[in-house]
Amino acid sequence: MKEDKFCKVCGLCGRRMEWRKAWADCWEKVALCSVGCRKRGLRREDHELEEALLNLLQKRGPAKTICPSELARQHYGEEWRSKMEPIRMAARRLVAKGNAEILQKNQVVDASTAKGPIRIRGKV
Numbered sequence: 001m002k003e004d005k006f007c008k009v010c011g012l013c014g015r016r017m018e019w020r021k022a023w024a025d026c027w028e029k030v031a032l033c034s035v036g037c038r039k040r041g042l043r044r045e046d047h048e049l050e051e052a053l054l055n056l057l058q059k060r061g062p063a064k065t066i067c068p069s070e071l072a073r074q075h076y077g078e079e080w081r082s083k084m085e086p087i088r089m090a091a092r093r094l095v096a097k098g099n100a101e102i103l104q105k106n107q108v109v110d111a112s113t114a115k116g117p118i119r120i121r122g123k124v
């Protein structure tokens with residue numbers, strides 16, 4: 001995803017952040033998009049998920065996709081259902097870094113706005 005003066009990507013949830021007036025004086029330093037993201041913060045767990053996701057994508061091979069629940073089950077076992085959002089956030093961060101794409105119905109979609117079930121594909 002292209003970043004410019006008026007658009008960057010939240011370091012936690014991986015969604016696009018548009019420049020807004022309230023950030024006029026600190027835009028350079030703004031790294032997270034919302035109170036929610038700032039409260040939660042980026043945890044070691046999040047970096048691990050990103051790496052685990054990359055590994056899984058690599059193992060799966062090019063042009064193949066994975067469901068976020070596969071990683072959730074692998075990483076969290078029984079509690080996997082409550083851990084889907086951290087994995088979707090990790091997937092969006094990978095999209096922002098150019099390492100992955102998010103698909104719905106076999107089409108690449110906008111990671112920032114996609115709602116509902118997604119699949120993740122590695123990007124080389």
Ligand SMILES: [Zn+2]
Nearest residue numbers: 010013033037
């Ligand atoms: Zn965010």
